[in-house]
Amino acid sequence: MTPRDASDGNDSRWSDLDRPPLNAAALRRALVREGGLWTEVEVVQQTGSTNSDLVARAVGDKAAEGAVLVAEEQSAGRGRLDRQWTAPARSGLFFSVLLRPSDVPVARWGWLPLLTGVAVATGLARAAGLDTALKWPNDLLVTIGGEERKAGGILAERAGDDGVVVGVGINVTLRAEELPVPQAGSLALAGAVTTDRDPLLRAVLRSLEDWYGRWRAAGGDPAASGLQEAYAAGCATLGRTVRAELPGDRSIVGEAVAVDGDGRLVLATGEGVQEPVGAGDIVHLRPA
Known part of the structure; x- marks a missing residue:
């Protein structure tokens, strides 16, 4: 699907006054600055997937590092493991950013989705006044009625030899029936103190710029940059008994005891073995 610019005439964008459109010009004024990370902020009315669009631009050398693409609505948004992510128009923040961490060893690029999780959680804590948590590797959790619920997710994809596109989806004003x-x-x-998406997006992108800068300055070292410690502090998976559903219909049950230097979740199994998990679906198990 071809992205439709948010400036296109479309009366329906005013049909839900609880969900006003983003102010693209104000976002650019606030975020794009000399010497900063963000070089372009574009808001489109609708597209299939901001990640797919930005990967295509990056591979075609039509986007510089720091390009931000935001959609008011996605018809083919994707999460991890090829899961679909759909939501009503203007009910959330759906955006992708292009990063080119050329001065960081490629072996450490796997930290980018975890770094983004820390940045999103930090930004939302400041702007929305919410205590959010991270489910390894990249789900954003909020607490509703004493129960953990998923309110967001992150998907990172390679874009050519030197780029990574990181996509973020956050449910902002989704109602119970939706x-x-x-x-x-x-x-x-x-119970967010605000659901105004403009300041929420600004806070998240500023937090992401800050964490990305620290990580790059440390050569991608997750310990030296403080990223590994910050992720562990905000990770709701650690200390829990979980089931890791792995490729090849294999699963492991154990206690999540650490996130290692490669960003993998380390499980202590009943057999006394510590096993790192680098990919798979994690299910938080309830205590017996």
Whole structure:
């Protein structure tokens, strides 16, 4: 699908006054500055996937590092493991950013989705007044009625030899009757002090710029940059008994005891073995 610019005439964008459109010009004024990370902020009315669009631009050398693409609505948004991510128009923040960490060893690029998780959680804590948590590797959790719910997710994809596109989806004003599954949530349902998406997006992108700068300055070292410690502090998976559903229909049950230097989740199994998990689906198990 071809992106439709948010400036296109479309009366329907005013059909829900609780969900006003983003102010693209104000976002650019606030975020794009000399010497800063963000070089371009574009808001489109609708597209299939901001990640797919930005990867295509990056590979075609039509986007510089720091390009930000935001969609008011996505018709083919993707999460991890090829899961679909859909939500009503203007009910959330759906955006992708292009990063080119050329001075960081490629072996450390796997930290970028975890870094983004820390940045999103930090930014939302400041702007929305919410205590969010991270489910390894990259789900954003909020608490609603004493229960953990997923309110956001992150997907990183390679873009050519030197680029990574990181996509973020956050449910902001999704109402209870609009939740795609009972385990989903939104910032509004969790009691956010504001659901104005403009300051929320600014806070998240400023936090991402800060964490990305620290990580690059440390050569991508997760310990030296403080990233590994910050991720562990905000990770709701650690200390829990979990089931890791791995490729090849294999699964492991154990206690999540650490996130190692490669960003992998380390499980201590009942056999006394510590096993690192680099990919797979993690299920938080309830205590017996």
